[in-house]
Amino acid sequence: MTTTLRIVLIGIAIIYLWLIIIAVRKRKMQASIATFWILTGILLIVAVVIPNFIETISNILGFEQTSNMVFCLTIFMAFCALLYLTMLVSKQSKKCITLIQEISILKKKVEELEKNIN
């Protein structure tokens, strides 16, 4: 890794982390979800600062090239994030359904009460 590449990558990682922190601060992202993304940013910085660290792990696990392990890890983490989001969507839609049902039942009750008053 050349020094230029390192500086660029660290710059990207810092901007990335900064964006996440701002999003949390402006309440656009929940802190619980942000932890995952902050973790990915820190991982990137670690990989840039101590490249030997990643190379060693890659050798131990038996990857032929370090980049293969990095890609593999990235894809795996992306899948995890997707899985988590799918679960989140299902949970949200269930809450949404409950809301629609309860509101509709309430609407009926209110209409009945209004009729009785008039």
Place this chain on the structure above:
Amino acid sequence: MKILLIIPSYNEENNILKVYNQIKEYNDDIKNELKIDYIVINDCSNDNTLKVLQDNNMNYIDLVSNLGIGGAVQTGYKYAFINGYDIAIQFDGDGQHDINFIKDIYTPIIEAKTDICVGSRYLNKESSKFRSTFMRRVGKNIISFFIKIFTGKSVTDPTSGFRAVNKNIIKLFAEDYPIDYPEPESIVNIIKEGYEIKEVPVSMNERIGGKSSIDIFKSIHYMVKVNISIIIDGMRFRKKREKVK
């Protein structure tokens, strides 16, 4: 004994009044001592269903957003639960179900022989004029087969939406009801929760008008989805429960 008919309806402006008149006729008939209440769930129809409901002063819930059949039916179960009904019967708004079989369906529940009673088109060979197409029967057999494997119970008509349930199941359904293709999945769920299921022969009419889902890809998608959900639900152990009180 309070009985509620849950009628989900989506774009049924032509049929819903007929169903309403059938219920009125049923309640006016002195032979039927048990009167039945009903609730129509209007699932955001695009046609004049809502106007028909209002003009005839029918008892209805107008969903504020479209939920699909599962969500609509569950609204009915919630309504039944809130208002303390003893029995809830699902009844299609498209005129497919015959009101004359209602007694057959709720009687086993009143006699406390079962928790859920499903009207089956296939139980009695002669009972039904309308038995649907060959492909649909094949699909239904595959679903029955999976239910048999994973629950040990034979269910001849797992997709039947004509069913009566007692208080326990009303509570169960009000809390948790499958959304996409609810009939087969909820049957597996009920069995795994340790409740009893029974089928009675009924006859169904062919859907008047409306769209039939002959779309082959949709059918395959449906079969895969239903069977996967049966398998996932089916891998649970069955809860032990006292027989119906």
